[in-house]
Amino acid sequence: MLFNSYEFLIWFLPITLAGFFVFGHFRLERAAIGWLVAASLFFYAWWRIEYLVLLVVSILFNFLVGRYLVGRPNRLLLIIGLAANLGVLGYFKYSLFLADNVNLLFGTSFTVGALLLPLGISFFTFQQMAYLIDCHDGVTKEKSLLNYALFVSFFPQLIAGPIVHHKEMLPQFHEPGTFKPSFENFAVGLTIFGLGLFKKVVIADRIAIYATEAFNAAGGGVSLTFFEAWIGALAFTLQLYFDFSGYSDMAIGLGRMFGIKLPINFNSPFKAASIIEFWQRWHMTLTRFLTTYLYNPLVMALTRRRLAAGKPILQRRSTTFGSFVILLAFPTLFTMFWAGVWHGAGYQFLIFGLLHGGYIVINHAWRVLRRSFDVAGPRTATLMRPAGVALTFAAVVVSLVFFRATTMPQAMTVVEGMIGLNGIIFPAQWRGIFEALPGSLPAWVEFQFLPYVDNGRIAKIVLLMAIVWFFPNTQDWVGGKLLTPAGSGVIARVKQIACSFAPGRLVFGWSPSPTAAVWIGMLICLSVLEIVSEAPSEFLYFNF
Numbered sequence: 001m002l003f004n005s006y007e008f009l010i011w012f013l014p015i016t017l018a019g020f021f022v023f024g025h026f027r028l029e030r031a032a033i034g035w036l037v038a039a040s041l042f043f044y045a046w047w048r049i050e051y052l053v054l055l056v057v058s059i060l061f062n063f064l065v066g067r068y069l070v071g072r073p074n075r076l077l078l079i080i081g082l083a084a085n086l087g088v089l090g091y092f093k094y095s096l097f098l099a100d101n102v103n104l105l106f107g108t109s110f111t112v113g114a115l116l117l118p119l120g121i122s123f124f125t126f127q128q129m130a131y132l133i134d135c136h137d138g139v140t141k142e143k144s145l146l147n148y149a150l151f152v153s154f155f156p157q158l159i160a161g162p163i164v165h166h167k168e169m170l171p172q173f174h175e176p177g178t179f180k181p182s183f184e185n186f187a188v189g190l191t192i193f194g195l196g197l198f199k200k201v202v203i204a205d206r207i208a209i210y211a212t213e214a215f216n217a218a219g220g221g222v223s224l225t226f227f228e229a230w231i232g233a234l235a236f237t238l239q240l241y242f243d244f245s246g247y248s249d250m251a252i253g254l255g256r257m258f259g260i261k262l263p264i265n266f267n268s269p270f271k272a273a274s275i276i277e278f279w280q281r282w283h284m285t286l287t288r289f290l291t292t293y294l295y296n297p298l299v300m301a302l303t304r305r306r307l308a309a310g311k312p313i314l315q316r317r318s319t320t321f322g323s324f325v326i327l328l329a330f331p332t333l334f335t336m337f338w339a340g341v342w343h344g345a346g347y348q349f350l351i352f353g354l355l356h357g358g359y360i361v362i363n364h365a366w367r368v369l370r371r372s373f374d375v376a377g378p379r380t381a382t383l384m385r386p387a388g389v390a391l392t393f394a395a396v397v398v399s400l401v402f403f404r405a406t407t408m409p410q411a412m413t414v415v416e417g418m419i420g421l422n423g424i425i426f427p428a429q430w431r432g433i434f435e436a437l438p439g440s441l442p443a444w445v446e447f448q449f450l451p452y453v454d455n456g457r458i459a460k461i462v463l464l465m466a467i468v469w470f471f472p473n474t475q476d477w478v479g480g481k482l483l484t485p486a487g488s489g490v491i492a493r494v495k496q497i498a499c500s501f502a503p504g505r506l507v508f509g510w511s512p513s514p515t516a517a518v519w520i521g522m523l524i525c526l527s528v529l530e531i532v533s534e535a536p537s538e539f540l541y542f543n544f
Helices: 006-025 029-045 050-069 075-106 121-136 145-153 166-174 183-219 226-257 275-281 284-308 321-343 347-372 378-404 408-418 428-435 455-470 474-478 514-530
Strands: none
Touching (some): 006 029, 050 075, 050 121, 121 145, 183 408, 183 455, 183 514, 226 408, 321 347, 378 408
């Protein structure tokens, strides 16, 4: 079931809210939790009921393994639990890709039956793997199967995150106030949900048309020119931005309606002045998972080995090339390789991950050089921030071409157009502007009708980029402190609104009021009218 569907908006959400708070009103907290679990499982089964069995079995298996690991840490059992989770994920997500490549390399004829990727499998698998590790390390525990089932299946975050920790969410269901309807929770939750719905239905789904046209043309063998390729790439970048931002808002808003604060998962990543900062703002809970459970353990293990061998390690002011490669470059590339694999089966996702790994390594190297030459002061950082934002954005746009493309040839066709290999031809409608300029036109300036470039598309892209860069995001506007769950650590830090180079910060304050209710209601009504009832569009991260 989709958040942007009439079934969800008209009957599922109101009925689920009503049942939860009716049980809460009579102080039947366990019944309220059971009701929410049942509703969440129904929500998941609405898509394909046969995969409900997979989710239930996964919940039962991980609960039993976690229950055993609490107080009795057993590394072998932990490895078996993690391997089982990865095995199921790998079967559904990568078996067809692996079989095709084995057949291509060795001339074999392995076949894998048609598999439909279960919704949310990457998210609920990673969430439960983190739970098993935390149980083994004595960080968390859960004795109730009903509570654990709610932790995994809570429908606002089940399909596409955020990837939450047990200690972040479940303690909130032990608070009596959670089961009582709250005007503030409804006001904040409905506001955030409405903003997210508007981003998805009105912005992301509309700009997606331009991206689809350009990428379909590239997939059909059309050589995109410079402006056509950039229009397509920028359109998809903005589509993904508002689609994922919209889902993240809707998930947080829905959780808040039930009195639950889910961690922020999206914090204006295109305002980042470096690729490291980008990943601190984009899919923040995935970054946290990869850093906590993959990158940090790998760096610690490599550091211990180098210390035991008497070799140098990373120093703030003097870092050797060897220590940089072993303790920064290799773990970064390794982690981002698996980040690419997590996003999907295909060489284009591997390239996406490795590109970002390379970007981050270069970013780290730049930081080392700045420290070495004492140019890392706050004044320098402020002056360089606009250039950093522009460079980071351009690098991300290029990487997202591989994220969007369905094949490597399609991706390379778009990239070739973006770097001008297919010609820099100006749209025919710009001829008058150029001819009005003083002097004669250079011989290389050529005008032609470009089907995927027009002034309307350019204006919409420029407007959306201005919104992305200079307007406050949802948590800035509503108030970050209202959205912060306890125990989130760095994930809960909400940065201030616009980039420091913004000409005059845009400050908008929000508070529950009749005026705010009216215009949020108007946004929701406009969004509902835009929903295609026959086939509402899925969120892009549903595919992962």
